[in-house]
Amino acid sequence: MRRVKKAIIFIIVVTPLLVATFFGLKARSLYKKNQHLGSTPLPYYFGEQAKRHMGLFSPIDGTAIEEANLLFIGGKDAISFLRYKKTLQKGISLDLTNPMKIYPLVHSDENIHRLMTRLNELVSWPKITIFLGGESEGHEKIFEIEEYDKILNNLKRFANVKLQTVIDLFPFTARLIYRPFTQIKLDETVKKDKQPYFDFEHQKLMELKYKFFEIQLESLVRLSRVKKSHLILMTSPINLRVLPKRVCSNSKNQESAQLHKKIFLLLKHESYKEAFTESKKAVEKFEGNALSHYLKGITLSKLGRTEEAIEALLASTAFDCRLWRSNLVTNSIIRKISRKFSVPLFDYEEFINSDFGKNTLFQDKVTPQDFYTEKAARALGLRLKNLLQL
Numbered sequence: 001m002r003r004v005k006k007a008i009i010f011i012i013v014v015t016p017l018l019v020a021t022f023f024g025l026k027a028r029s030l031y032k033k034n035q036h037l038g039s040t041p042l043p044y045y046f047g048e049q050a051k052r053h054m055g056l057f058s059p060i061d062g063t064a065i066e067e068a069n070l071l072f073i074g075g076k077d078a079i080s081f082l083r084y085k086k087t088l089q090k091g092i093s094l095d096l097t098n099p100m101k102i103y104p105l106v107h108s109d110e111n112i113h114r115l116m117t118r119l120n121e122l123v124s125w126p127k128i129t130i131f132l133g134g135e136s137e138g139h140e141k142i143f144e145i146e147e148y149d150k151i152l153n154n155l156k157r158f159a160n161v162k163l164q165t166v167i168d169l170f171p172f173t174a175r176l177i178y179r180p181f182t183q184i185k186l187d188e189t190v191k192k193d194k195q196p197y198f199d200f201e202h203q204k205l206m207e208l209k210y211k212f213f214e215i216q217l218e219s220l221v222r223l224s225r226v227k228k229s230h231l232i233l234m235t236s237p238i239n240l241r242v243l244p245k246r247v248c249s250n251s252k253n254q255e256s257a258q259l260h261k262k263i264f265l266l267l268k269h270e271s272y273k274e275a276f277t278e279s280k281k282a283v284e285k286f287e288g289n290a291l292s293h294y295l296k297g298i299t300l301s302k303l304g305r306t307e308e309a310i311e312a313l314l315a316s317t318a319f320d321c322r323l324w325r326s327n328l329v330t331n332s333i334i335r336k337i338s339r340k341f342s343v344p345l346f347d348y349e350e351f352i353n354s355d356f357g358k359n360t361l362f363q364d365k366v367t368p369q370d371f372y373t374e375k376a377a378r379a380l381g382l383r384l385k386n387l388l389q390l
Helices: 002-033 048-054 076-093 112-120 145-159 161-169 171-177 199-226 254-268 272-285 290-302 306-319 328-341 348-353 370-388
Strands: 044-046 070-074 102-106 128-132 184-186 230-234
Touching (some): 070 076, 076 128, 128 370, 199 230, 254 272, 254 290
Parallel strands (some): 070 102
């Protein structure tokens, strides 16, 4: 009887210690594996040397970032827009004694995660910040496709309000809450993702990159408020006449190929009504097929139904199986964040495509005609002047 009692006491005392030890070791292991994770489960991180290098802001065109009144941030589209920087300055500075100084924090092929790394290194921001980006989100490898399920699971935990409350109160718990996964270490230079993927993997890549684009855009809004800078968001221009780069293999077959061939022939022979009937059929049967939406849009434009044509052509960009430029999804995210946080929006894409079907809007696949860029710069300048009551 005494032995039984001793055994029971031993179990009662030792079991909790074993359980605590087990979970303690597990927590320690998680904490170590997630050493580069912050409150947001980003699949990448920058080394300290890269951060220091990206945090250097040399004077541009004689203007130091500390002297600037306006910070213009983004990638290729921002670089293209700033060819008319003087037009923008004139629009904002009209009737002002001292012209507004603009600092362009723009880098070709850089996506928003690199931009946010640079901005986090910036101590104080100019009075106004303009963001024009989204076109480079597909260029760089920021996670391993094999980690898709773990990353998606972590994003669900990130979206959980209760878990986020715990992380906000106790930041160290993020390393215990998120599932460990392999993060990619990035350096100061952009390395294009040259890894070959199956189409279904590309779709997973785009899904996650859209999610991280939205998360980082929200971070940009919050950081701009901390830095007391007036943020203005801009959508990116989209050339609607450019064919999709690739149709996803899970949205096409021999039937779709024959149907598309028939529509192309009908368009060639200017049989637009019949082409519309067939393109409508193609979209209904192959809803996720980018080319079906594109052909429907082109057919509608030939019939003079411009608004419907724009809608179909924008849908085509969303179903493109390659994330090689801005599209309906990235611009929709920008509009969504603008509404959610009441951030002023200059809809550059809508501004350009309001003349769709009237003129040649683009000089190549992505760059608007100079006339429209200058016109947009002038309109943005006046909009800012009114917004800020200069």
